[in-house]
Amino acid sequence: MYYIGVDLGGTTIKVGLVNDEYQIIDKIVIPTGRERSSEAVLKDMADVCRQIMNKHGLTESDVHSIGIGSPGIASPVEGIIHYASNLNFNEVNVREEIQKYINLNVYVENDANCAALAEAICGAAKGEKDVVVVTLGTGVGGGIIIGGKVYSGAFCGGGEIGHHVLELNGRPCGCGRKGCWEQYASATALINDAKVAATANPGSLLATMVEGNLEGMTAKIVFDAAQAGDVVANEVLDQYFKYVAYGVANLAYMLQPGVVVLGGGMSAQGENLTVPVTKYAQAQMCPGLELRNPVRAAILGNDAGIIGAALVGTTLQ
Numbered sequence: 358m359y360y361i362g363v364d365l366g367g368t369t370i371k372v373g374l375v376n377d378e379y380q381i382i383d384k385i386v387i388p389t390g391r392e393r394s395s396e397a398v399l400k401d402m403a404d405v406c407r408q409i410m411n412k413h414g415l416t417e418s419d420v421h422s423i424g425i426g427s428p429g430i431a432s433p434v435e436g437i438i439h440y441a442s443n444l445n446f447n448e449v450n451v452r453e454e455i456q457k458y459i460n461l462n463v464y465v466e467n468d469a470n471c472a473a474l475a476e477a478i479c480g481a482a483k484g485e486k487d488v489v490v491v492t493l494g495t496g497v498g499g500g501i502i503i504g505g506k507v508y509s510g511a512f513c514g515g516g517e518i519g520h521h522v523l524e525l526n527g528r529p530c531g532c533g534r535k536g537c538w539e540q541y542a543s544a545t546a547l548i549n550d551a552k553v554a555a556t557a558n559p560g561s562l563l564a565t566m567v568e569g570n571l572e573g574m575t576a577k578i579v580f581d582a583a584q585a586g587d588v589v590a591n592e593v594l595d596q597y598f599k600y601v602a603y604g605v606a607n608l609a610y611m612l613q614p615g616v617v618v619l620g621g622g623m624s625a626q627g628e629n630l631t632v633p634v635t636k637y638a639q640a641q642m643c644p645g646l647e648l649r650n651p652v653r654a655a656i657l658g659n660d661a662g663i664i665g666a667a668l669v670g671t672t673l674q
């Protein structure tokens with residue numbers, strides 16, 4: 358059996374053919390043309406799904422379903438995208454549109470939830486039924502998997518873990534609140550904190566590594582400077598690890614997942630990130646509620662969205 362996973366983004370539509378071993382065996386990428394109507398975008402999507410099936414000699418009977426990961430809010434079972442940021446999708450019945458062209462079951466799910474589902478089924482948390490995947494990137498997103506299924510609340514908009522408040526009256530957030538976790542634990546926050554530290558300590562390795570151009574600061578530079586023994590970079594990172602860890606501990610108190618997975622751009626740091634975060638998170642847990650497993654880094658990278666989308670249908674039956 359095969360599965361089709363679609364990563365619907367504001368710039369591109371990526372259609373992947375996934376096999377029983379959860380591998381993407383082929384992928385076709387087309388521009389979204391996001392200014393167009395949802396009908397036009399979905400017709401293109403259906404055409405590419407057909408194209409990838411034809412290319413591999415597959416018919417509808419060989420394919421379990423089409424799963425579509427989309428930014429914004431979607432009802433998986435009904436196949437409806439309620440809202441998608443950067444796209445002209447408002448209350449669109451995606452299933453009906455796709456089924457005009459292909460006779461397959463069609464499911465939709467938030468893209469971050471898709472990526473989390475993939476890490477739970479066949480990625481860093483393979484074998485675990487209760488998993489939280491935290492995406493540390495421009496912001497902090499993620500997905501909550503309970504009993505092997507995405508948990509997104511009563512109205513499909515839950516799981517916005519980046520907007521739980523870590524500090525009362527703290528840093529302003531794009532959501533309108535102050536002190537949200539993502540203002541401290543995102544890669545963006547780490548870079549901003551590193552810029553402040555580099556400015557205050559012009560003699561530090563952290564400052565010299567960007568050669569006076571603060572805009573060139575990256576998360577990798579902070580980690581590299583810290584590993585080279587720079588005290589300032591180590592202080593910035595230590596604070597960052599605590600910010601990440603306190604949020605992870607909050608999630609552990611609320612949900613007690615079997616494993617917490619850290620994804621997004623920061624996950625490239627692997628154990629440089631997960632070991633200190635595990636240590637600080639564990640120190641926050643009370644007796645009896647200790648983390649049973651260390652925090653892990655995501656392993657599927659950019660493929661997670663397509664693989665998770667492809668598998669959404671298998672978790673809903």
Ligand SMILES: [Zn+2]
Nearest residue numbers: 520530532537
């Ligand atoms: Zn927020």
